[in-house]
Amino acid sequence: MSSDTPFLQGIHRLAVLLAGYVVLLITAGGLVKSLEAGLSVPDWPLSYGMLNPPRWWQIENVRAEHGHRLIAGTVLLLTLALVIWIVRREPRKWVRGVALVAFAAVLAQAALGGITVLFFLPTAISVSHAGLAQLFLGFLVVLAVVTSRRWVSGESARNLAGPVGRIASLATATTVVIYLQILLGAVMRHTGAGLAIPDFPLAFGGLIPPRLDFAIGIHFAHRVGALIAATLVFWLLGRVLRYASLERVVVIPTWLLAVMVLVQGTLGGLVVLTGKAVLPNTLHVGNGALLLALSLVVTLWARRLDWVAHQQGDVAEVEVFGTRRLERAVS
Amino acid sequence: MKKISLLMVFALIATVLVVGCGGGGDQAAAPAQQADSAPAAAPGPAATGSGTIEGNAKYINGDPDAVIGMDADPVCASLHPGEVHTEKVVIDDDGNLANVFVYVKSGLEGKSFPVPGTAHMLDQMGCQYKPHVSGVQVGQKLVVRNSDPTLHNVHARPKSNKEFNQGQPFQGMELEHTFDKAEVMVPFKCDVHPWMSSYMAVLEHPFFGVSSEQGSFGIENLPAGDYVLEAWHEEFGTQTVEVTIVDGDTAVVSFDFSPGATASAG
Ligand SMILES: [Cu+2]
Numbered sequence: 001m002s003s004d005t006p007f008l009q010g011i012h013r014l015a016v017l018l019a020g021y022v023v024l025l026i027t028a029g030g031l032v033k034s035l036e037a038g039l040s041v042p043d044w045p046l047s048y049g050m051l052n053p054p055r056w057w058q059i060e061n062v063r064a065e066h067g068h069r070l071i072a073g074t075v076l077l078l079t080l081a082l083v084i085w086i087v088r089r090e091p092r093k094w095v096r097g098v099a100l101v102a103f104a105a106v107l108a109q110a111a112l113g114g115i116t117v118l119f120f121l122p123t124a125i126s127v128s129h130a131g132l133a134q135l136f137l138g139f140l141v142v143l144a145v146v147t148s149r150r151w152v153s154g155e156s157a158r159n160l161a162g163p164v165g166r167i168a169s170l171a172t173a174t175t176v177v178i179y180l181q182i183l184l185g186a187v188m189r190h191t192g193a194g195l196a197i198p199d200f201p202l203a204f205g206g207l208i209p210p211r212l213d214f215a216i217g218i219h220f221a222h223r224v225g226a227l228i229a230a231t232l233v234f235w236l237l238g239r240v241l242r243y244a245s246l247e248r249v250v251v252i253p254t255w256l257l258a259v260m261v262l263v264q265g266t267l268g269g270l271v272v273l274t275g276k277a278v279l280p281n282t283l284h285v286g287n288g289a290l291l292l293a294l295s296l297v298v299t300l301w302a303r304r305l306d307w308v309a310h311q312q313g314d315v316a317e318v319e320v321f322g323t324r325r326l327e328r329a330v331s
Numbered sequence: 332m333k334k335i336s337l338l339m340v341f342a343l344i345a346t347v348l349v350v351g352c353g354g355g356g357d358q359a360a361a362p363a364q365q366a367d368s369a370p371a372a373a374p375g376p377a378a379t380g381s382g383t384i385e386g387n388a389k390y391i392n393g394d395p396d397a398v399i400g401m402d403a404d405p406v407c408a409s410l411h412p413g414e415v416h417t418e419k420v421v422i423d424d425d426g427n428l429a430n431v432f433v434y435v436k437s438g439l440e441g442k443s444f445p446v447p448g449t450a451h452m453l454d455q456m457g458c459q460y461k462p463h464v465s466g467v468q469v470g471q472k473l474v475v476r477n478s479d480p481t482l483h484n485v486h487a488r489p490k491s492n493k494e495f496n497q498g499q500p501f502q503g504m505e506l507e508h509t510f511d512k513a514e515v516m517v518p519f520k521c522d523v524h525p526w527m528s529s530y531m532a533v534l535e536h537p538f539f540g541v542s543s544e545q546g547s548f549g550i551e552n553l554p555a556g557d558y559v560l561e562a563w564h565e566e567f568g569t570q571t572v573e574v575t576i577v578d579g580d581t582a583v584v585s586f587d588f589s590p591g592a593t594a595s596a597g
Contacts, residue, residue, distance in 0.1 A: 039496055040522035042484045048500035053482055060403035061523050062482070120494055 005152040008089055014082050015144035018075065022137045023289050025075050028068040029133060030285025033189055034278045037061035038121050041069070044114040072110065079106045079140075086143070095146055102139035109136055123190045130186035134179060134292055141293050145300045150249060154308065164309060167239055167250065168302035174232040174257075175295040181225040182288050184218065193219045194281075200272040226265060229291075233261045236298070249301040257294040260287055380554030382576035386433065386584040388542040388562060391426035393589070399526045406481040407458035407524060417526065418463045419566050427546025428588060430464040431564050432532055434515070434539035435550070436571060438558035444536045446470040450507075453519065453529060455483045455499070460519060460529030464565070466539040467531055469513055476505045482523060489517040492533065496522075515563060530565055554578075560596075562586040572596045 032038050040061035041047045047056070047066050056066045079102060086099040109132045116125040145151060188194055196215035203209045203223070209216050237258045240251055264287050270280035396416035401407035421429035450472040454461040458479060467473050475485045477499035486496040491512040499506065510517065510533040521527035532539060540548035555578045561571045567588040574582045574596045584596045 036525065037522060039486055040484060042486065042496040042498045042522075048482060048498040050500070053498075053500050055406070055481065058405055059481065059523060061525070120488075120496060 005091060005154070007149045007152050008147060009149075011082065011085050011089065012144065012147040012149070014078070014085065015140060015147055018078050018082055019137065019140040019144045019293065021071070021075055021078065022133075022140055023286060023293065025068070025071045026133050026137065026289040027282060027286030028064070028071050029130070031064045031278070031282040032068050033126075033285070034276070034281040035061055035064050037064045038126070039117065041065045041117070044117045045069075069113075072113065076106055076110060079103055082143070086147075090147075092146075095143070098139055098142055098146075102136060102143065105132060105136040105139060109133060121190075123187075126190045127183070127186045130190070131183050134182050134289060137289055137293060138179075138296055141296045142300065145297060151304060163243075164250075164302055164306040167236070168299065168306050170232065170236050170239060171295065171299035171302050174229070174236055175292065175299050177225070177229050177232055178288075178292050178295050181222065181229045182292060184222045184225050185285075185288065188218045188222050189285075191215065191218065194271060194276050197223070198272070200269045223268075226268060230261050230265060233257055233295075240298075247301065247305060250298055250305065253294045253297040253301075257291060257298060260291055260294065263287060264291060379552040380576070381578045382553035382555055383581040384433075384540075384550040384553065384560065384574065384576070384584060385581055386542075386548055386586065387546045388428040388431035388433075388548065388564075388586045389426045389546055389589060389592075390420065390422050390428040390567065391587070391589040391592075393420055393422055393426065393428075395422070396420050401458055401524070401526070404458065404481055404524060406479070410457045410479070415457075415459075418459065418528075421463075421544065423544060423546070425546075426589070427542075427544070428564070429542050429544045429546065431542040431546075431548065431562050431586060431588075432464050432466060432516070432530070432539065433542065433548050433550065433560060433562045433584075433586070434466065434532060434534060435536065435553070436559045436561040438556055439536050439538065439554075442536070442554075444468070447537065450474045452476060453531065454478050455485075455521070455527070458483075458521075458524050458527060460521075460527055462529070462541065464530050464541050465532070466541070467510065467533055468537060469511060469533055469535050470509055473508045473510070473531075474505050475499075475508065477502060483521045483527070484523055486520050486522055487517055487531075488520065489514050489533075492517060515561075516565075528565075532563070560584060564588055 037060075041053065043049060047053045047062075047069065053062060053066060056062045083099045083103040087096050090096050090099070109129065112125055112129040112132060116122065116129055119125065188196075191214070193215035196219040197203045197209060199205065203220060209220055212220070237254050240254045264284065267280045267284040267287060270277070271284055274280060396419060398414050399417055401411060401415060418430065446468055451465065451467040451474070453465065453473065453475045455476065456478040458481065477483050480502050482498065482500040484496055484498045485506060486494075487508070488494055489510070491514045492510045495508065497506050513533050513535050515532040515534070516530040517533060519527075519529040519531060538550050538553055540550050542548040553576045555576050557573065557575050559571055560574050561569050563569045570586050570588070570593060572584050572586070572595065574584060576582055582596065587593065587595075
């Protein structure tokens, strides 16, 4: 099917740009929460009854909240443009479906942002706003990847190296765990539990906190989740690297994922050790979104390569000079 | 092309909203109505008497009020050439403690008191609330004013009354509000300027006072009777004392928030 799909460069570029812009938007949202500036603009959708409140760029909290709204407004318009473009030009029905779902998500996301301001930041709404943001980013990453030249060309894996199916499963699990970990982090942030365990890397001087209440529990769960996510990421990296000649589309984002997971752990530790200083706190949120995006990219490409390999016929795993490779079975 | 026309539609909708909302709400840029910044005095003779409470609040050997920076808004910073403090623990050299809210907590049950016709004013000046601690009666008009050349959001966070958050983007703006339930205290904050806070008690009666920078407070025109008096401080919590009021007399009370100290009446 894929070889009939045209490569639409403009759509692909816009989708990539938009996905990157949404990582920035999520970081800006993280800044709003880190500054506790969510109510510094009390009305919505206007700001102080205006499109731009006076001197908004000079006043720290208003700059954060109103800036977040301006970036969000731009994302909304760009998403609308992308969706219209995809619906008109994209032949694959499921891609058009993903685009429409992405548009619904960004509308719901804007509504959640407004509701949480108008109702003084109820935890459930703020957490939903944080969680839906990452889903929206996920839809854009899917659109960016599946509109790429390589994807639509249907080109086979150059070297059918590695059990791509197993890599795909592991990458999928990693993506799901990272998303759940982000949700845990959002609940922790929006219930004010970010410093519930005051030390790092230990918890109250031990491996396990001596007592558990909701705040300590959710905080500790986020730390355990971090260990699970990091373990999966390095397991994935190991699996990818064992098959040295695997495609760059999988290897490069996996490497980035592994590096950024270390950065993420460092930032998380700094959040605790600095008493929630705004900079590490904000970057921790933005980098979390980046991790999810990278993990999803790996997942999509691994699944794609696996699918292409199976389309091309039977594959067999063979061992050549100690390196395991997948090679097309001789028929 | 498509994007341009969409932008225009968006701008048009936004313009309509701006125009539509501009005159609405109870926000007004017009100059002040009669507003009285002093704690409301007893209005009519109905449920009042001639008893008086005088007193003093102390916090000895306490840490001085912490210095804060207002760099988050350059206009606020420019309004304070000298040091600015949190206003949380305001003491003089003798340990006299300001911003203690003293009120009749019980002893007035079953009596009703007229609502003052004057408004209570909460001003935002120099990116601080003036007064920092105050009281208002249930149903009394509250005017919150922005006297600063910068914007503020007025965010009241009561538990029994209704929470509200209203923006005041321009100098001279005022909003009006009345609380419909008694509540000690209603915290006010500005989410733009995190250091800004004020506490406002909402009471059924006018018998309350706030300690001055000399630590002194007074409550006048109390009917004769036995009362429980409570003193509230934002950092140090509350203390209560029982007092007996005789017509024409003055009861003297003191509240000491120093570690280990208590209230006394004499
Ligand atoms: Cu303010």
